[in-house]
Every structure is written in C-alpha cells, then in structure tokens.
Amino acid sequence: MQIPPFSLEAQISEIGEEIEEALIKVFRSGKYIGGEEVISFEKAFASEIQTSYSVSCNSGTDALILALRSLGIGQGDEVITSSFSFFATAEAITSVGATPVFVDIDSKTYLMDLSLIEKAITPKTKAILPVHLFGHPLDMDQIMAIAELNKLKVIEDCAQAAGSYWRGKPVGSYGDVGCFSFFPTKNLGAAGDGGAVTTNDLNLAQTIRQLAIHGMPKRYFHTNIGYNSRLDSLQAAILNVKLNRLNKWIKQRKEIALNYINKLSEIESIRLPSDNLTNTSVHSWNQFVIRIVDNSFIKNIKANSEYVLDNQSRDLFRTELQRLGINTIIYYPIPIHLQPIYKELGYEEGSLPVTEKVCNQVISLPIFPELNAIQQSYIIDKIKEIFKK
Numbered sequence: 001m002q003i004p005p006f007s008l009e010a011q012i013s014e015i016g017e018e019i020e021e022a023l024i025k026v027f028r029s030g031k032y033i034g035g036e037e038v039i040s041f042e043k044a045f046a047s048e049i050q051t052s053y054s055v056s057c058n059s060g061t062d063a064l065i066l067a068l069r070s071l072g073i074g075q076g077d078e079v080i081t082s083s084f085s086f087f088a089t090a091e092a093i094t095s096v097g098a099t100p101v102f103v104d105i106d107s108k109t110y111l112m113d114l115s116l117i118e119k120a121i122t123p124k125t126k127a128i129l130p131v132h133l134f135g136h137p138l139d140m141d142q143i144m145a146i147a148e149l150n151k152l153k154v155i156e157d158c159a160q161a162a163g164s165y166w167r168g169k170p171v172g173s174y175g176d177v178g179c180f181s182f183f184p185t186k187n188l189g190a191a192g193d194g195g196a197v198t199t200n201d202l203n204l205a206q207t208i209r210q211l212a213i214h215g216m217p218k219r220y221f222h223t224n225i226g227y228n229s230r231l232d233s234l235q236a237a238i239l240n241v242k243l244n245r246l247n248k249w250i251k252q253r254k255e256i257a258l259n260y261i262n263k264l265s266e267i268e269s270i271r272l273p274s275d276n277l278t279n280t281s282v283h284s285w286n287q288f289v290i291r292i293v294d295n296s297f298i299k300n301i302k303a304n305s306e307y308v309l310d311n312q313s314r315d316l317f318r319t320e321l322q323r324l325g326i327n328t329i330i331y332y333p334i335p336i337h338l339q340p341i342y343k344e345l346g347y348e349e350g351s352l353p354v355t356e357k358v359c360n361q362v363i364s365l366p367i368f369p370e371l372n373a374i375q376q377s378y379i380i381d382k383i384k385e386i387f388k389k
C-alpha cells in the first residue's frame with residue numbers, strides 16, 4: 001500500500017463534474033481576471049469567516065504582506081510572531097521592511113506561548129502576528145486583550161486554519177485582519193496559488209484591494225506602490241465549489257484525528273497533538289503532527305544504535321514509515337529564527353528551546369478528508385508495530 005501525506009485526487013469523484021462545469025463557464029465568459037466568480041467567492045468567504053469584507057489575492061504570503069502594508073507596518077517596526085511556522089510568516093514581515101520578533105511556543109499546542117508576548121514588546125512593536133498552526137486555534141480572547149492593552153495591531157495567520165473556530169467565532173474574524181492561503185494542501189485549497197484577507201474595517205479592505213492592484217484606486221491612477229496580486233477567476237470558480245464542502249471536510253479531518261489519538265495514545269514514545277479545546281472551539285486539523293520523544297523503537301527496525309539524537313530518531317521513524325508505503329512530511333525541520341537569512345537578527349541555537357526541540361521531533365502523519373478507514377488502520381497498525389515493546 002502507498003499512502004500519500006496529502007491527496008486531492010480522491011476529491012475528483014466528489015466534485016470533479018461540478019468543477020469542470022464551473023471552469024468551462026469561466027472560459028466561456030472570457031473574463032479571466034476578476035468578474036462574477038471572484039466577487040461571489042469574496043462574498044461567500046467573508047460570510048464563512050463572519051467578517052464584513054474579504055479581499056482575495058494571489059497567495060497566503062501576499063495576504064500577509066498586503067495586511068501588514070495596509071496597517072502601515074514597515075521600516076523600523078517590530079512584529080511579534082512564532083518561529084515555528086512556514087517561512088512565509090516571517091518573510092512577509094521582513095518584506096515590508098519590519099523585523100520579526102520571535103517568541104517561543106507552548107510544548108503542547110505548538111502555538112505561540114502567550115505568556116511570553118508582553119515580555120517581547122518594545123517601543124518599536126506595532127503588531128502581534130499569531131499563527132493558528134496546523135489548524136489549532138489560538139486563544140484569541142487573550143491575544144486581543146494583550147493587543148488592546150498595548151495598542152498593538154493583530155494580524156492572524158490563518159493559512160492553515162480555514163474552518164477553525166475560537167469560542168464559536170471563526171479565526172480570521174478576531175484580529176484587525178485575517179490572512180488565508182488557498183495553496184492546494186490547505187483546508188480550502190485551490191488548484192494553484194490563492195489567498196485572501198478578511199477584515200471588518202472598510203478602510204483596510206479598500207487599502208488592501210488597492211495595494212493588490214498596483215496601488216490603483218482608479219484605473220491608471222496610482223496612489224501607492226502596490227503589487228499584482230489577484231485571485232484568478234478560474235481559481236475562484238474552484239474555490240466557490242469547494243467552499244460549500246469546507247465544514248464537511250473539517251468534520252472528516254476531525255474524525256481521522258480522533259481515530260489517530262484514540263489508537264495511538266498508548267504509545268509512550270509518541271506525543272500526540274493536543275485538542276483540549278472547549279466545544280465551541282474547533283481545531284481544523286490541517287496537519288496531524290506527532291512528536292517522537294525517544295528512540296526505544298529502534299530495536300524493532302534493526303537500525304543501528306548510533307541513532308540517538310531527537311531528529312535522528314524522528315528521521316529513522318520516517319524512513320521506516322516510507323519503506324512501509326506511508327509517506328509523511330516534516331513541518332518544520334528548521335525553525336525560522338535559525339534559517340540562514342535570519343542570522344542577522346542575532347538568534348542562535350538555544351534562543352527558543354521549545355521551538356528547537358519540537359522541530360527536531362515532529363512528523364506529520366497523512367491527513368486529508370478522503371483518507372479511508374483501511375488506510376487509517378494500516379497507518380495505525382504499522383506505527384504500533386514499530387513501537388511494540
């Protein structure tokens with residue numbers, strides 16, 4: 001059996017025909033940029049996220065850049081965020097001329113440790129950029145309270161969290177802006193790149209839209225240096241079809257996650273992701289990330305006993321899964337603060353100990369709505385075999 005970490009192929013039988021119809025409609029309309037599909041997607045997405053506005057753009061990275069720019073964040077400003085994220089989170093901050101300031105994460109949720117935010121605030125701090133990593137919602141009540149007290153803006157990185165809720169409200173509806181990615185592997189994935197910014201602020205929505213179209217409030221009249229960052233009509237047509245299924249797909253993801261949690265909980269060498277949320281908060285399980293915390297399993301795969309370090313145990317486990325046809329991904333092997341380009345920020349090994357430890361131990365098991373019962377059982381049985389005492 002070969003199981004991919006992620007697959008869109010299985011969706012074809014469910015939505016293939018609807019997608020084909022939607023795409024041919026766009027082709028026939030001759031309107032490939034903007035138009036009906038983009039307008040209706042933005043409306044529907046704003047309604048899904050329960051915000052007044054949603055402005056679509058070319059990617060989640062652009063959504064972050066547009067959001068930061070619209071809030072006037074740039075040269076000399078600091079933005080507090082997490083180093084345990086996809087690089088784009090920090091890259092967007094640097095791209096607008098500001099400096100990312102990383103705080104360590106909580107070892108159970110892998111999210112920014114909220115108790116560290118206030119210590120990281122300086123006179124230059126302009127915003128907090130929380131990342132709802134893997135679909136796990138952050139405590140937005142606490143973040144908004146810290147932001148209000150310290151007069152900071154909040155930019156939610158919801159790239160991995162379409163369909164996540166904090167206390168009954170979708171993520172992306174709490175901060176000044178919410179930034180979403182429609183990269184194919186996301187909960188709501190296009191067949192290419194795409195993104196959106198959500199907000200309740202009309203002025204921000206207008207600024208974001210203008211920045212996304214060459215800083216152009218009126219045709220061929222430019223008031224800003226902006227970007228060419230639009231969601232293609234074809235991608236919008238696909239997203240319109242898929243948005244109707246988002247919540248159903250999140251439920252399927254949750255069932256898979258709970259199955260993994262129930263069946264793998266007895267294995268001492270594995271730390272399972274935490275889902276200790278109230279019932280009005282929803283983890284959307286974009287990724288199911290476990291940690292390999294010791295190397296006691298090595299005898300079972302006849303590996304050589306030199307493998308002693310955290311990441312070597314994890315990598316060996318990963319290789320063994322691959323041999324068994326179970327393909328996994330490491331999100332993320334190197335924390336952002338230790339990436340070569342960020343050397344100049346002055347972080348070094350040991351600066352963010354929890355983040356660094358977690359990066360050495362994490363591995364993401366296959367999770368996507370169509371991962372069937374046979375595949376799930378196969379994965380669970382093989383992992384149990386690897387860890388049998």
Ligand SMILES: Cc1ncc(COP(=O)(O)O)c(C=O)c1O
Nearest residue numbers: 059060061086088089159181183
């Ligand atoms: C947490 C996070 N932020 C930002 C991004 C950037 O999104 P995109 O790939 O659509 O530019 C991603 C996507 O990979 C992400 O996972």
